[in-house]
Amino acid sequence: MMKTHAYTSHVRWTGNTGQGTASYTGYQRAWQIAVPGKPVINCSNDPLLGGDPTLMNPEDLLLSALSACHMLWYLHLASDAGIVVTAYEDTPEGTGELERSGAARFIKATLRPRITLQEGADLTEAHAIHHKIHETCFIARSVNFPVEIDAEFLTA
Template sequence: MAGREHRYKVKVIWTGNEGEGTSTYRGYSRAHQILAEGKPTIEGSADPSFRGDPERWNPEDLLVASLSACHKLWYLGLCSQMGVTVLSYEDEAEGVMVEVAGGAGQFEEVVLRPHVVVAAGSDLEKAHALHRKAHEMCFIARSVNFPVKHEAEIVPAAG
């Protein structure tokens, strides 16, 4: 039996034609916009290593952010269902991408490093276990072909 299907529609518009299109590798900007109906536009570019604008989001940033956000959303939902009260959650996620000969490359891993503050008296063991469950449930992590690890720090609130 097939599960429910969800579709996500976005539009990516290249805005980097500086007058001569892609007539030369250095002659165009990597600037683009990512749009979805009813949502703010994301100003994107390439990673600065690939002639991109360091002030704009690049696809690699967005992939790491997607993994982090998906994990967080699952974690918070599971905690709310299992009696663990999360008071704050911050993740300093990091992805490692390796280039190979010929210019291609791939991510080798992403490490999520959430710092979670839970209400005093919360079950810390359960709070850690729910990170493992969130990882198993995260749609994005289940869809990538590289390891997504998590190194959670969970601390009880003072008091």
């Protein structure tokens, strides 16, 4: 029997400037994410589509979620394998395409984790862990585009 997980969120548009959506240029692409018991996140649309470049947009959130899920599973599997990770950071990049119709989608993502391992760590196993993650990572298993890994390892 499969175990299910339930998640909830409250997304609220905050961009009504007084006339609602009476005209396409008359409203802001601003919104909030509110998850019970957590800080509210103010967001906007992609700047290419009229959004505020200082706020997170859906594409930022998806790419960040993919990277964070990979990181958390990496730390878990490294711990299980006896590999001590002392630092982990990632600068992922997503590639999207925009069709003439205006429809868009991600066509790939590249995760670029920079991982610091304790001296003497098995680098072959440290690399191999990345390939195991896509069997378990909730987000990676849910996206319909390829996710590549370009990892860099350091030792401390």
